[in-house]
Amino acid sequence: MIRQIRKSLVWYIFVTPTFVLFGLFVVYPTLETFRLSFFREVATRQEFVGALHYLRLLTNQIFLAALINTAVLGAAFLTLIIPLSLILASLLNNLRVWPNLFKIIYFLPQITSTVAVALIFSYAFQPNWGLINGALHALGVETLPLWLADPRPGLTGSRAAVTLLAVWVGLGYYMLLFISGLQAIPAELYDAAVVDGAGPLQTWWYITLPSLRPTFIFLILTGTIDAMSRFSDLWMLGGPGGTPARSLQTIVMFIYQAAFENNDFNLASAAAVAFFVIVLALTLINFRAFLQQEFAGR
Amino acid sequence: MDTVSTAQPQPAARASTPHGFLASYRAAQRARQIGIVVIVAVGALAMIIPFEWMLATSLSRSANTAMPRIPRLWPADPSLFNYRVAITNLPLWRFYLNSLVVTTTTTLGYLFFSSLTGYAFAKGRFPGKTLLFITLLTTLMIPFEIRMIPLYLFMRTLHLNDTMAALILPFLTGGFGTFLMRQYMTTIPDELVDAARVDGASEFTIYTRVVLPLCGPALAALAVLSALWRWNDVLWPLLVISNRNLYTVTFGLAIAGRSQGIFTGVALANAALAILPIIVLYLFLQRFIIRGIMLTGLKG
Numbered sequence: 001m002i003r004q005i006r007k008s009l010v011w012y013i014f015v016t017p018t019f020v021l022f023g024l025f026v027v028y029p030t031l032e033t034f035r036l037s038f039f040r041e042v043a044t045r046q047e048f049v050g051a052l053h054y055l056r057l058l059t060n061q062i063f064l065a066a067l068i069n070t071a072v073l074g075a076a077f078l079t080l081i082i083p084l085s086l087i088l089a090s091l092l093n094n095l096r097v098w099p100n101l102f103k104i105i106y107f108l109p110q111i112t113s114t115v116a117v118a119l120i121f122s123y124a125f126q127p128n129w130g131l132i133n134g135a136l137h138a139l140g141v142e143t144l145p146l147w148l149a150d151p152r153p154g155l156t157g158s159r160a161a162v163t164l165l166a167v168w169v170g171l172g173y174y175m176l177l178f179i180s181g182l183q184a185i186p187a188e189l190y191d192a193a194v195v196d197g198a199g200p201l202q203t204w205w206y207i208t209l210p211s212l213r214p215t216f217i218f219l220i221l222t223g224t225i226d227a228m229s230r231f232s233d234l235w236m237l238g239g240p241g242g243t244p245a246r247s248l249q250t251i252v253m254f255i256y257q258a259a260f261e262n263n264d265f266n267l268a269s270a271a272a273v274a275f276f277v278i279v280l281a282l283t284l285i286n287f288r289a290f291l292q293q294e295f296a297g298r
Numbered sequence: 299m300d301t302v303s304t305a306q307p308q309p310a311a312r313a314s315t316p317h318g319f320l321a322s323y324r325a326a327q328r329a330r331q332i333g334i335v336v337i338v339a340v341g342a343l344a345m346i347i348p349f350e351w352m353l354a355t356s357l358s359r360s361a362n363t364a365m366p367r368i369p370r371l372w373p374a375d376p377s378l379f380n381y382r383v384a385i386t387n388l389p390l391w392r393f394y395l396n397s398l399v400v401t402t403t404t405t406l407g408y409l410f411f412s413s414l415t416g417y418a419f420a421k422g423r424f425p426g427k428t429l430l431f432i433t434l435l436t437t438l439m440i441p442f443e444i445r446m447i448p449l450y451l452f453m454r455t456l457h458l459n460d461t462m463a464a465l466i467l468p469f470l471t472g473g474f475g476t477f478l479m480r481q482y483m484t485t486i487p488d489e490l491v492d493a494a495r496v497d498g499a500s501e502f503t504i505y506t507r508v509v510l511p512l513c514g515p516a517l518a519a520l521a522v523l524s525a526l527w528r529w530n531d532v533l534w535p536l537l538v539i540s541n542r543n544l545y546t547v548t549f550g551l552a553i554a555g556r557s558q559g560i561f562t563g564v565a566l567a568n569a570a571l572a573i574l575p576i577i578v579l580y581l582f583l584q585r586f587i588i589r590g591i592m593l594t595g596l597k598g
Contacts, residue, residue, distance in 0.1 A: 008424035010501045015430060018415040018471045025468040026437050029445035029452060036448065088341060091334050104584050105342040108349070110597055111580045111587065112573045113530040113548045119555040119569045120352050123562055129365035131351045138368050168344070173597040180592045218595060229443050232532045236552055252443050252533070259447050260537065268447055276444040283439065 033276075036269035053270035063271060065246060066254040069159075073250070074227025076163045078220060081174050084167065089178030090208075103179075107172035114169065118236035121165045122148065148237060151245035158247045162234060169233075174219055181215030182208070214290070221286040228279050231256070251275050347371070349573070356380050356570045361563030380567035387564070388554055389543070390571055397529060397546040400465045405524040407470035409517055415471070416479025417505050421491050431480075438473040442533075450537045464538040465546070469528060475520050478594060482516035483509060519590030522583075526597075529576075547572050 037053055039046040057063050088106070092099055109117055124131040125147035133144045145156030153159060185208065193203045231252040234242060240257045242249025249257075251271065259268035350371050355361045358373035361380065384390070418424075419431055449468060450459075458464040486509060494504045510517070535549040545553065551572040555565055580587060591597055 008422075011418045011422035011424040011427075014418035014422065014501070014505075015415045018411050018434075018476060019430065021411070021467075021471045022434075022437055022473070024452075025449060026440060026445060026473075029448035030440050032448035032451075033444055088338070091338055094330075095334050095338060096331060097335060102338050102342055103588060104581070105345050107584075107588060107591075108345055108577065108580070111526070112576055113532075113551075115530070115532055115548050115552040115555070116569050116573045117348075119551065119565065120348050122555070123355070123566060124348055124351065126365075129367055129369070131348060131369045134367065134369035168348075170597075171341075172345070173591065176588065176591055177595060180595075222596075225441070229441055231443075232530075232552070235532070235536075236555060239556070255443065255447070256533075256536075259450075265447055265451070272444045272447060276441065279441055280439065 033269045033272050036266050037273045040266055053267050054274070056267060057270055057274060062246065062249070063251075063254055066242070066249045066251050069242070069247070070228060070230065070250040072153075073159060073163060073166075073230065074224060076159070077166050077170075077227055078223050080163065081167045081170055081223070082216070082219065085171055085174030086178050086212075088171065089175045089182060090204075092175065093179055093182045103172070103176065105172075106175055109169045109171075110173050114232045115236050117169055118165065118233040121161075122237055125161050149244060151247035153247075158238075158244055162237065162248060165233060166230075170223075174223075177215055177219060178212065181212045185211040217286055217290045221283060224282045224286070225279055228275065228282070251278075349577075352566045352570055352573075356563055356567035358563060361566070362561045365562060380563035381571070383561075383564045384567040384571060388550060388568065390547070390550070390568075392543060393545050393547045393550040394575075396462070396544055397548070399462060400546060401525050401528045403466050404469045404528050405521055407466070408472060408475055408524040409520055411471035412475030412520065413479045413483075413510060413513065413517065414505065415476045416483055417501075417509055419476070419480040420483035420486075421488070421509070422501075434473055434476055438477065446533070446537060453538055459538045460541045460544060462544065465528075465535060465544075468534075469524075472524075474596070475524070478516055478520060479513065482513055486512055515589070515593060518586050519593045522587050522590040523594060523596055 036046075038048060038050060040049045040052065041047075092102055095102070125133075127133055127144060127146050127149060130147075132147070136144055145160075147156065147161040148158050150157040189207050189211070190203060193207055198206065228250075229252055230250050234248045234250055235253060235256075238244065238248040240249075240253050240261060242253055252275070255268045255271045255275065258264050258271060351369055354371050354373050355365070357376050357378070357380070358370075359375045359377035359379050361373075366374070415434075419427065419434075453459050453464045458467070490508060491504055494508050499507070529546070530548050531546075532549055532552050535546055536552075539545065539549065542550075551568055554568050
């Protein structure tokens with residue numbers, strides 16, 4: 001018995017540092033967020049208030065707007081980037097000259113920090129002399145969009161601008177993962193299709209797309225989580241309030257503002273819990289879609 | 299080429315087709331390749347031009363007062379003026395030093411603790427292993443944003459706000475790193491580890507001498523990820539750092555960029571000074587970085 005424990009001891013020593021750090025910096029703060037969301041600060045004491053902060057959130061127009069904003073920006077981002085990066089990956093996968101050079105170039109915006117990229121684009125989207133409107137002007141476009149200065153929903157407003165920015169940044173990463181996915185498809189599948197007389201479009205539709213299913217689900221899953229927790233670039237462009245007119249405010253920016261500008265840590269914690277629940281639900285839905293299909297055929 | 303060889307079925311098949319067909323097939327292939335290169339190159343230009351525009355504008359003396367209506371990719375009046383202003387305004391060397399200290403310390407810690415715990419999960423046998431591993435997997439589902447407020451309050455209680463420690467301590471290990479190391483180490487044959495045990499090596503010696511040297515690709519991928527996460531982070535420094543001497547490059551750039559909006563040339567010179575060293579490093583390490591991204595599926 002004692003020998004058994006002594007033999008295990010070394011393994012416990014190996015896992016201890018990680019679990020102590022986890023306890024202090026992951027588990028404790030997470031539980032504390034849940035606790036804070038049910039309390040209220042009265043003088044220096046914390047007083048239990050039940051679901052009060054959650055009710056406050058449900059009637060808080062700013063929170064609801066931030067929630068919808070986050071969802072809209074995320075959905076627009078994914079609908080643009082998934083087809084674009086898939087097309088790009090298919091092209092690069094068939095390219096015999098300099099495929100690596102292009103991979104390096106497309107991944108470049110991802111390697112530079114979101115903040116630096118957002119800084120460049122805050123000038124590139126400048127309506128009068130910015131890179132983008134300047135190019136449109138040179139091409140003869142008469143009515144130039146206002147981009148970041150226009151909070152209205154639409155294809156030329158602030159939300160469109162930050163979606164273009166996000167697609168520009170993320171394209172290389174999505175493309176790389178699609179290339180990995182494409183390269184993992186066994187060549188025999190394509191040979192069999194050719195033998196059966198399938199054309200390129202049929203092969204793409206019946207072989208390539210279904211084989212990429214895991215890649216799609218992984219990218220949609222991580223893409224949704226990233227979109228839900230979007231903060232740095234929008235904070236850089238519009239401050240924690242998501243200027244102009246809160247059109248760029250996301251949930252995390254709302255949490256930041258509630259906690260560190262209004263000093264309402266309890267409301268911010270409730271918003272953080274809501275954020276967590278939404279992320280978890282989206283993860284589970286994605287996983288379910290994944291597992292359902294994987295086990296349906298067996 | 300005329301003899302049918304089984305080792306080279308494709309050229310043999312091609313050689314047996316009529317000559318004209320082969321030529322037109324090759325021409326079609328070449329046209330297709332050229333088409334792909336053109337499309338992909340246009341996209342690549344769209345990736346590079348914003349950086350080029352940043353450089354051109356930051357090198358232009360007049361960019362602070364008057365910008366050309368049509369964007370220029372080469373400055374009309376080249377000058378290092380904006381860079382001189384940027385360097386005098388911001389203690390960029392200090393920011394770089396801070397970023398280096400934070401990134402190297404967290405990354406070394408992340409690699410060490412993740413791989414040590416990963417080794418215990420991959421090759422160890424001890425009561426409670428499964429339970430602990432499931433706990434670890436559960437923490438993977440916890441995003442940083444849900445724990446940042448109590449983490450900030452915790453740091454405040456410990457009087458660690460506005461210290462380097464606040465930027466380092468919470469990121470010394472991670473669920474993803476431990477999980478990845480464990481997965482990678484299970485592919486190392488047990489015989490190798492057992493042989494070392496028979497030779498009387500301690501588990502720590504086996505970890506450092508036998509297992510770690512075989513984990514190169516996983517360690518490299520994790521190092522890239524951890525370094526990118528720490529280098530590019532703004533949210534956490536925004537919460538715990540207010541002393542300008544402790545700013546990281548990314549955070550300092552963010553604060554400067556948000557405050558001096560009107561001086562286009564200077565702001566873009568700041569951006570260039572923050573980006574260019576990273577781009578140079580990326581060009582040297584691109585093989586590891588791209589391989590790491592493809593191995594883990596995660597970006598920075």
